[in-house]
Ligand SMILES: Nc1nc2c(ncn2[C@@H]2O[C@H](COP(=O)(O)OP(=O)(O)OP(=O)(O)O)[C@@H](O)[C@H]2O)c(=O)[nH]1
């Protein structure tokens with residue numbers, strides 16, 4: 001990289017399970033195919049991130065900010081960016097904030113631009129709409145994302161979309177043309193004049209257009225929010241958060257990573273639904289050797305999705321990570337996750353070793369910086 005050249009800093013926002021990690025992986029692949037060096041920064045309230053492992057196993061350089069969201073650990077975000085810059089000299093940094101965060105223009109985009117504008121060139125801020133929840137929250141459609149989505153959680157969902165410089169309707173491969181038109185019309189009601197792209201990072205639709213916006217001279221952070229932090233904090237605190245990791249050992253026959261991931265995520269989702277919890281995003285990563293499978297559930301009754309296929313059966317130690325973000329008591333959620341890991345191991349004649357979990361409700365956001373005008 002030419003040392004005088006600024007690094008393009010790209011933040012991709014959107015609700016839990018909207019498709020941010022998948023899109024970031026696809027953007028990174030395209031940048032790299034064009035000869036650019038890319039670094040990725042993931043973020044979570046706690047350690048053991050499925051996203052970090054997922055992106056690393058795809059061959060990307062990933063730094064992680066774990067323990068608090070970007071806005072509340074701004075200095076950690078900058079330090080993580082600095083480490084990637086020192087190690088990899090990237091031309092582009094792609095960063096994924098926590099999916100329950102909002103007010104990112106005031107707390108991340110503009111502070112980065114204003115404090116570190118000599119080094120970083122901020123891209124316009126793109127936000128992905130999660131279609132299951134978008135159809136329900138914006139269009140009143142009864143979908144699998146039913147019930148349990150309180151007014152406070154809807155407030156966060158809305159605020160995330162309101163602050164975008166450009167918007168993306170995610171998982172477009174699964175939407176009818178009518179649904180895309182309906183969502184466009186609903187978005188235009190509060191984001192008039194904001195470009196909207198229907199994207200399917202998985203199939204590739206719309207990704208070149210997203211790159212066009214990222215590389216455009218559009219001013220970043222044009223839509224500073226008016227936001228009530230009490231409602232925002234209440235909405236975030238409704239979520240139970242569990243990050244669990246464990247090793248499954250002593251297997252005597254090869255085990256299929258894809259099947260284990262699907263089976264575990266399905267069992268946890270069933271356990272959650274039986275207690276009335278509402279899934280925002282449930283992810284399971286299963287790793288063995290250098291292979292990894294990721295399976296996801298993005299809403300109640302939405303079914304199991306294979307986010308990353310390993311296509312491999314392995315012997316030896318298998319590492320399991322569960323990341324669950326669900327509207328329910330985190331202690332009960334942790335108990336369900338632990339029980340399902342134990343049951344899975346038993347069924348496959350494996351032994352659970354080194355299991356540990358963090359469970360929490362996100363605390364009130366206290367941003368390091370906040371630009372108000
Ligand atoms: N069909 C389809 N599925 C997609 C697409 N993009 C993402 N997904 C799936 O949607 C689920 C959620 O995707 P992620 O990329 O993990 O979502 P995220 O926004 O990073 O989620 P959090 O990190 O929890 O906030 C996964 O199962 C993905 O495989 C798409 O274009 N089409």
Ligand SMILES: [Mg+2]
Pocket residue numbers: 020021022051096
């Ligand atoms: Mg993600």
